[in-house]
Amino acid sequence: MLDLKKDIVERFIRYTKYDTMSDGNLAGVRRPTTPGQEVLLEKLKEELDELGLETYYGEEKVVMGTLKGNAEGKTIGFMAHVDTADDVMGDGVKAKLWEKYDGSDIQLDGVTLAVKDNPDLLKYVGSDIITSDGTTLLGSDDKAGIAIIMEAIKYLVDHPEVKHPDVEVYFTPDEETGSGMCKFPHERLKSFCCYTIDGGDESEIECECFNAATMKINLEGVSYHLGAARGRLVNAVTMASQIVSALPQAESPEATDGRYGYYCPLELSGTGTKATLTIFIRDFDLDSFNYRIESVKSIVNAISLLYKGKITVDTQISYHNMAEANKNNPEATEAIFASGKKLGLSFEEAIIRGGTDGARLAETGVACPNLFTGGHNLHSLTEWVSVESMNHSANLVLGIIDFWTGR
Numbered sequence: 010m011l012d013l014k015k016d017i018v019e020r021f022i023r024y025t026k027y028d029t030m031s032d033g034n035l036a037g038v039r040r041p042t043t044p045g046q047e048v049l050l051e052k053l054k055e056e057l058d059e060l061g062l063e064t065y066y067g068e069e070k071v072v073m074g075t076l077k078g079n080a081e082g083k084t085i086g087f088m089a090h091v092d093t094a095d096d097v098m099g100d101g102v103k104a105k106l107w108e109k110y111d112g113s114d115i116q117l118d119g120v121t122l123a124v125k126d127n128p129d130l131l132k133y134v135g136s137d138i139i140t141s142d143g144t145t146l147l148g149s150d151d152k153a154g155i156a157i158i159m160e161a162i163k164y165l166v167d168h169p170e171v172k173h174p175d176v177e178v179y180f181t182p183d184e185e186t187g188s189g190m191c192k193f194p195h196e197r198l199k200s201f202c203c204y205t206i207d208g209g210d211e212s213e214i215e216c217e218c219f220n221a222a223t224m225k226i227n228l229e230g231v232s233y234h235l236g237a238a239r240g241r242l243v244n245a246v247t248m249a250s251q252i253v254s255a256l257p258q259a260e261s262p263e264a265t266d267g268r269y270g271y272y273c274p275l276e277l278s279g280t281g282t283k284a285t286l287t288i289f290i291r292d293f294d295l296d297s298f299n300y301r302i303e304s305v306k307s308i309v310n311a312i313s314l315l316y317k318g319k320i321t322v323d324t325q326i327s328y329h330n331m332a333e334a335n336k337n338n339p340e341a342t343e344a345i346f347a348s349g350k351k352l353g354l355s356f357e358e359a360i361i362r363g364g365t366d367g368a369r370l371a372e373t374g375v376a377c378p379n380l381f382t383g384g385h386n387l388h389s390l391t392e393w394v395s396v397e398s399m400n401h402s403a404n405l406v407l408g409i410i411d412f413w414t415g416r
């Protein structure tokens with residue numbers, strides 16, 4: 010196992026200082042949604058240029074770099090996102106390095122990172138961890154991923170004796186807003202498979218995610234003076250609430266985990282004459298995912314007939330389960346487990362109750378398993394990352410590249 014810890018830490022902390030919190034309200038309006046992301050993307054392009062990679066940064070606002078191979082083998086890629094979440098403040102990050110962590114609770118500004126709530130901390134007693142100062146998130150999601158990729162690439166540049174095929178890297182904006190992959194230079198991608206480095210604990214490799222759809226339901230009522238409304242008034246608010254009530258409560262996010270999918274009414278607004286309702290559909294299984302979408306349409310149809318209101322449904326597929334592309338190209342996952350074994354690391358295959366940028370690439374048939382960053386408590390004030398895990402992840406990246414050399 011190579012010890013790249015010092016350089017990874019320096020690089021990661023430097024990237025956390027860029028204010029790259031994305032803004033979901035501007036998804037599809039501005040790309041990237043926040044100017045800070047562009048600053049970091051430009052910086053990353055510059056750093057890849059300095060390392061001697063062929064780079065591309067165009068109107069898609071995705072940084073792409075190719076490290077030319079010095080050996081035969083399939084081209085493979087690695088991907089991470091520059092933006093951070095806005096669940097808590099994501100800008101103004103002041104990272105704190107806790108050297109040789111002693112196993113006790115960590116007191117931050119206003120919040121405590123308690124061992125009893127974070128038993129994983131005890132796996133890293135004696136090694137270094139990084140937190141924010143407690144007033145912001147840390148941004149290991151996904152700047153740890155970027156630092157891991159950059160250090161692995163730098164290692165190959167510094168060690169020309171190490172054989173490798175062409176390696177591509179991709180840095181995307183706006184993953185957290187779900188719009189990151191709406192523009193992607195697909196025609197430039199040469200990678201046989203493309204690993205995202207956007208996971209959490211190092212015990213898990215993720216090869217499956219949800220199928221996801223957003224259903225926007227537009228309801229139109231008919232207004233009348235309420236005193237003379239009998240048999241005439243059509244109330245959009247009533248229709249919307251009836252649709253929500255008809256959704257099975259046992260199949261909601263708050264009632265499910267593991268492999269169970271769900272219906273989730275997430276936004277409801279309007280008046281008696283006009284209302285909109287947004288429902289999220291999530292399922293690992295494609296057939297039951299489609300069944301859920303059809304079920305909502307049936308409910309809408311029934312309510313529309315019952316109340317004689319006009320209801321339209323607009324269904325947008327957000328992403329599909331990446332399992333299919335990963336199963337069709339089993340070597341992509343095999344590379345992870347074989348390389349991990351060589352490094353003395355063991356993982357389990359886990360499922361993501363969400364999506365990744367890779368899920369969007371997987372729709373084009375490219376296998377995109379997700380590797381760990383070592384980050385924990387993502388999107389929160391008590392986010393922390395294990396330096397040891399980041400080092401393991403960078404070694405895993407190099408191991409995977411080695412796996413593909415000569416294939």
Ligand SMILES: [Zn+2]
Pocket residue numbers: 090150151184207
């Ligand atoms: Zn992420």
